[in-house]
Amino acid sequence: MDIETADVTGHDVTTITCVCGNTVSQSGLIQCNSQGIPVYIGANTAIPAGLAKWPEDEDLYTLCPSCGRVYSDAVVEETATAPVAFRVDVAASRIAEAIRAHWQLST
Numbered sequence: 251m252d253i254e255t256a257d258v259t260g261h262d263v264t265t266i267t268c269v270c271g272n273t274v275s276q277s278g279l280i281q282c283n284s285q286g287i288p289v290y291i292g293a294n295t296a297i298p299a300g301l302a303k304w305p306e307d308e309d310l311y312t313l314c315p316s317c318g319r320v321y322s323d324a325v326v327e328e329t330a331t332a333p334v335a336f337r338v339d340v341a342a343s344r345i346a347e348a349i350r351a352h353w354q355l356s357t
């Protein structure tokens with residue numbers, strides 16, 4: 251089975267061009283946890299409804315909200331390549347709600 255790999259510049263997850271063509275400057279990329287649920291970046295305040303808390307083990311992933319492909323930050327940082335770690339259904343209510351919550355905070 252072929253593993254899909256996104257383009258990435260150096261070891262920087264924010265430079266990923268997703269397999270579907272999305273980038274940070276297009277539909278954006280969202281930091282998420284190992285279930286693909288977007289995380290809240292603030293550590294010491296209440297977590298907004300819908301978002302997951304920052305993983306204590308710092309096991310972070312980058313979610314493409316367009317297609318649901320998820321990349322492992324650790325793999326990108328270590329190898330400068332961005333294989334697709336797993337995929338989530340961005341239309342599933344738990345994920346869709348978290349994506350909405352994420353954008354509400356950042357706009």
Ligand SMILES: [Zn+2]
Pocket residue numbers: 268269270271272314315316317318319
């Ligand atoms: Zn994508």
